[in-house]
Each structure stands twice: as structure tokens, then as C-alpha cells.
Amino acid sequence: MSAQDWYKLQEIAPGITAIGEPRYHQQNWSYLICGSDAALLFDTGSYYGDMAPVVASLTDLPLSVLPSHMHYDHLGNITAFERIVLPDLPVLRACEADGRVTPSDTLFLGDREDRTPPSFGVADWLAPGSMIDLGRRQLQLIHTPGHSPDSVSLWDAEAGILFAADYLYDGALYAQVPGASLRGYLETAGQLGTLLPADARILGAHGDAKDETSATAPTLDTSVLGRLMICLSDLMMSPAPAEGETLRANVQPGVDILVNSDAHGR
Numbered sequence: 072m073s074a075q076d077w078y079k080l081q082e083i084a085p086g087i088t089a090i091g092e093p094r095y096h097q098q099n100w101s102y103l104i105c106g107s108d109a110a111l112l113f114d115t116g117s118y119y120g121d122m123a124p125v126v127a128s129l130t131d132l133p134l135s136v137l138p139s140h141m142h143y144d145h146l147g148n149i150t151a152f153e154r155i156v157l158p159d160l161p162v163l164r165a166c167e168a169d170g171r172v173t174p175s176d177t178l179f180l181g182d183r184e185d186r187t188p189p190s191f192g193v194a195d196w197l198a199p200g201s202m203i204d205l206g207r208r209q210l211q212l213i214h215t216p217g218h219s220p221d222s223v224s225l226w227d228a229e230a231g232i233l234f235a236a237d238y239l240y241d242g243a244l245y246a247q248v249p250g251a252s253l254r255g256y257l258e259t260a261g262q263l264g265t266l267l268p269a270d271a272r273i274l275g276a277h278g279d280a281k282d283e284t285s286a287t288a289p290t291l292d293t294s295v296l297g298r299l300m301i302c303l304s305d306l307m308m309s310p311a312p313a314e315g316e317t318l319r320a321n322v323q324p325g326v327d328i329l330v331n332s333d334a335h336g337r
Contacts, residue, residue, distance in 0.1 A: 106205025217256030240275020
């Protein structure tokens with residue numbers, strides 16, 4: 072299967088292309104964001120496609136790659152790109168040795184698809200809250216823990232788009248995996264509720280289409296944040312699930328949050 076067959080491209084706005092994997096069981100969506108001087112690839116998808124030639128066909132601008140977090144399904148093509156940047160977070164610095172980063176098993180979770188963590192050099196460490204200047208496009212790097220301790224999102228204020236990665240999307244939101252935290256999820260929701268204007272669009276990293284022809288980049292509006300906060304608060308006040316049990320709470324139609332005993336009290 073060619074790269075063109077595996078990926079589905081969708082123009083979100085001028086200079087912003089969503090790169091979807093509708094045939095992958097998690098329906099990943101990565102995002103290529105271009106300015107006038109440089110481009111940024113946010114996530115590199117699963118291990119089943121070859122993303123580098125697709126990106127090369129879309130832009131010849133100097134490219135940096137920023138993974139939203141270290142889970143295996145977002146690092147599939149990471150070593151195919153030369154310039155990788157990471158958020159400057161202690162949990163990621165702890166993975167650095169001899170100038171290279173190798174995600175820990177608890178950050179990578181690759182045993183779910185029999186994957187081993189990749190090792191790669193880091194061209195730059197970006198402070199959370201800093202601005203990424205692509206030339207006529209500024210992206211704010213936001214630390215958004217909840218799903219994982221190293222999760223980050225990107226806010227494009229001019230376009231009115233939040234690239235939320237695994238923090239928020241259509242479908243089941245995983246707050247039951249190692250490193251997840253209901254408290255972190257709630258604090259992040261409050262942060263985003265303050266930051267985002269009412270008309271902002273939220274683009275996530277996983278779709279929930281019934282078939283590949285109908286797959287589109289998962290898009291939510293900011294009203295989901297208020298409902299998410301209510302749902303998270305209710306979960307935190309409820310009894311913790313029994314060990315080995317996972318609870319599913321409905322945020323809105325099509326969006327649920329899953330939590331287990333490990334994440335409940337964190």
C-alpha cells in the first residue's frame with residue numbers, strides 16, 4: 072500500500088493540513104502547520120504508514136517535528152524526520168542520555184502493538200507557554216496534562232484553532248492509562264476555558280468515523296470544555312472504581328472519558 076493510499080489529507084485552513092489514517096484502528100490525525108518561513112508537523116502518526124514523503128509533497132519549507140506526547144501511536148514516523156523539538160518538561164528531560172531521548176516504557180506504552188521506544192536527537196527544547204514562530208504564524212505551546220504527563224497542545228490564535236492532540240477529541244478520552252490524571256485533566260480544562268475564545272475550534276488526534284470515506288479531522292467547539300469540567304468534577308467526587316475496573320462517563324454525545332482507580336485520585 073502506498074503512502075498516498077494510507078493517508079487522507081484534509082485542508083483545515085490556509086497553511087494547515089490534517090493528515091489522517093482512517094484505516095488505522097485508532098484513526099490518528101496529525102497536523103502540518105505552515106507559516107511563511109517554516110513548517111511544523113504536530114505528531115507523526117502510527118507505525119503503519121510512511122509519512123515523510125507525504126509531508127515532503129505538501130511543503131518544502133524548513134520543517135520541525137513536535138510530538139504531542141510520547142505514546143507509541145504518535146511516534147510512528149518520528150525517526151524519519153531530521154529536526155525534532157520537544158517541550159522542556161522534567162518528565163521528558165529524564166528520558167535524555169548522551170544527547171538522545173528514548174521514551175520510558177510507561178510514557179511509550181508500545182507493548183500494546185509490540186513496539187519498542189525509538190531513540191532520537193532533539194534539536195531544541197521549547198519552554199511551555201513559549202511561542203513558535205513559523206513566519207506570519209505564531210503557535211503557543213501549552214502543557215496540557217491529563218491524558219499523559221507530557222502532553223502538549225498548540226494554540227493558533229489568528230486561525231482560532233487549538234490543536235489538542237489526545238487531550239480532547241471525538242470518541243473515548245483515555246484517563247485510565249499510566250500517567251493519566253483526573254486532577255490534571257480538570258486543571259487543563261480550566262486553563263483552556265480561560266484561554267480560548269468562544270468561537271475557537273478544537274482539533275483532536277483521533278477520529279471516530281464509521282468508514283474511511285467519511286473520515287474527517289475530529290473537530291469540537293469550546294462548549295465541550297464546560298461539560299468536560301462538570302464530568303471531571305463529578306468523577307473526582309465519586310467513589311474510586313475498584314482495582315482493575317474502568318469507568319466510562321459521558322461528556323457529550325460521542326465524547327466519553329474513561330478512568331480507573333490509578334488515575335482517579337491523582
